[in-house]
């Protein structure tokens with residue numbers, strides 16, 4: 001019986017600990033934490049313009065949607081999100097996204113060097 005009495009005390013200490021450690025700052029690059037599932041604003045802005053059209057839950061680009069869905073990524077658990085970020089890093093290294101064919105008719109969708117660097121920093125979890 002005595003052991004059981006420890007449980008509520010442990011829970012209380014846990015609660016106090018959580019309150020002493022508030023949510024991570026909004027500028028946390030690795031924001032895929034249950035308490036901060038949002039993408040950093042600067043990353044989101046680039047993704048919206050250059051990637052989201054093909055990679056969202058309602059995308060008509062079935063291949064693109066199957067490979068990457070930013071909506072799912074934002075809601076994903078950390079391990080899953082990190083796996084996607086690894087893939088994103090690869091495409092940035094290769095310069096393969098958006099696809100070259102698409103860029104032929106939509107040259108304005110090409111990532112600028114700065115945008116690519118921002119995405120790269122985010123996808124590798126590094127701060128600027």
Ligand code: HEC
Nearest residue numbers: 050051053054061063064067068087088091097098099102
């Ligand atoms: C015009 C549509 C389109 C746009 C815009 C686009 N993609 Fe893609 N993406 C695709 C398609 C199609 C595939 C699947 C390619 C394949 O399977 O060969 C893909 C695949 C991927 C993959 C998965 C690669 C793999 O090997 O698993 C990643 C990561 C990705 N895209 C990231 C991005 C990023 C980052 C952007 C924005 C900078 C972007 N995409 C913009 C169409 C697009």
